[in-house]
Amino acid sequence: MAGGTSYTSTGAPFSVRARRVVLAAGAIQTPALLLRSGVHSPSGRIGRNLTLHPNAAVISIFDEAVEGWKGVHQAYQVRQFQDEGIIMAAVNLPPSLLAMAIGRYGRRLAEVMQQYNHIVSAGVLVEDTGSGRVRLLPNGQPAAFYTLSERDAQTLVRGTALLSELLFAAGARRVIVPFGGVSDLLAPDDARKLRTRKVPPQAMELATVHIMGTARMGGDPIHHVCDSYGRVYDTEGLYVSDASLFPSPIGINPMETIMALATRNAEHMVETWTWT
Numbered sequence: 001m002a003g004g005t006s007y008t009s010t011g012a013p014f015s016v017r018a019r020r021v022v023l024a025a026g027a028i029q030t031p032a033l034l035l036r037s038g039v040h041s042p043s044g045r046i047g048r049n050l051t052l053h054p055n056a057a058v059i060s061i062f063d064e065a066v067e068g069w070k071g072v073h074q075a076y077q078v079r080q081f082q083d084e085g086i087i088m089a090a091v092n093l094p095p096s097l098l099a100m101a102i103g104r105y106g107r108r109l110a111e112v113m114q115q116y117n118h119i120v121s122a123g124v125l126v127e128d129t130g131s132g133r134v135r136l137l138p139n140g141q142p143a144a145f146y147t148l149s150e151r152d153a154q155t156l157v158r159g160t161a162l163l164s165e166l167l168f169a170a171g172a173r174r175v176i177v178p179f180g181g182v183s184d185l186l187a188p189d190d191a192r193k194l195r196t197r198k199v200p201p202q203a204m205e206l207a208t209v210h211i212m213g214t215a216r217m218g219g220d221p222i223h224h225v226c227d228s229y230g231r232v233y234d235t236e237g238l239y240v241s242d243a244s245l246f247p248s249p250i251g252i253n254p255m256e257t258i259m260a261l262a263t264r265n266a267e268h269m270v271e272t273w274t275w276t
Contacts, residue, residue: 020269022230024242024262027211031134031244032142034215034225039235042221046214047142050132051249053210054148056124056156057093057101058163060172065117068092078166085127085152085251086159088166093121103178103205112176120167124159125210127251128152134214144211148201156206157199164191178205210254215244230265241265 023030031047039046069092078088093101095113098121102112112119132146157179164175168188175185177194180203185191217240218224221233230245232238241262243254250257 018237020237020239022239022241022269024240026242027214027244028134028142028144030240030242031214032136032140034232035136036140039232039238041225041232042234043223043225045216045223045225047134048131049213049216049247050134050144050146050211051128051130051213051246052132052146052208053212053249053251054126054128054152054156054206055208055210056126056160056178056204056206058122058124058160058167058178059098059102059112059176060120060122060164060167060170061112061115061174061176062118062120062171063173064171066120067117068120069094078163081159081162082251084158085129085155086162087125087252088122088159088163089125090120090122101178101205101207102176103180120170120172122163122167124156124163125252126152126155126159127249131213148204148206150201153199153201153204156204157197158195161191161194161197164194179203180205210243210249212243212246212249212254215240216247217245218247229268230261239265239269 023033025033027050034046074089074091076090095116098119099109099113101121102109104112129151130147130149132144134142134144137143160177164177164185165188167175168191175191177185179199182194182199185194215225217226217228217230219228226232226240226245230239230241232240243258245261246254
């Protein structure tokens with residue numbers, strides 16, 4: 001019998017008992033909840049194998065007004081270099097997020113933001129080859145630890161250079177890249193020269209919204225936290241159904257894969273349900 005204790009808005013505890021519990025709190029909070037609940041995986045891998053698609057934001061400025069908030073959001077991707085672990089996508093950022101992505105302050109930031117209607121923001125997503133870990137802090141809250149590998153850093157540089165070339169071909173007159181020590185690109189030649197430039201990981205301003213793998217599934221309880229249907233090994237009635245299950249990064253936006261896994265696992269749970 002699985003279950004747990006929660007709290008009302010007034011702080012009063014209450015308990016829920018169920019034959020099966022599905023945990024879907026995301027790849028940060030799912031391992032945190034498992035660890036706080038005292039779940040002991042034979043693999044010792046709860047919270048490990050954190051992957052997250054490092055993402056570099058590229059800001060390009062055009063002479064003509066672009067008005068990127070109009071039309072279909074994130075309608076185009078470039079997958080020509082997917083075999084190298086690189087995907088490019090245009091995604092219009094609202095002013096607050098754009099200001100954060102630019103990585104400059106004061107008058108230098110204001111000078112760019114005044115041209116907001118002329119900006120195309122795009123991103124390079126990299127299928128990472130390294131991994132990190134989610135741990136619990138002394139107060140029980142989760143913290144993610146992740147170090148960008150040198151290999152992935154250079155893939156980001158190459159992808160950013162290629163994306164910048166594309167933006168210049170589309171008419172950009174200036175491209176801002178998220179690498180400390182690298183001046184704004186003003187011409188296609190600047191972008192081509194960037195391809196082979198060495199940029200240390202610590203000089204990169206990166207972000208991510210794709211977090212995966214911290215309760216990964218597989219057929220061996222010695223190496224995996226869950227089986228292929230999300231059942232947590234050695235814990236009766238407990239299942240995981242989110243991106244924590246991914247055994248490796250998938251190189252693309254994980255939303256549809258998460259939905260497919262959740263549907264598959266739910267169908268299997270219904271098919272194998274016993275009512276006695």
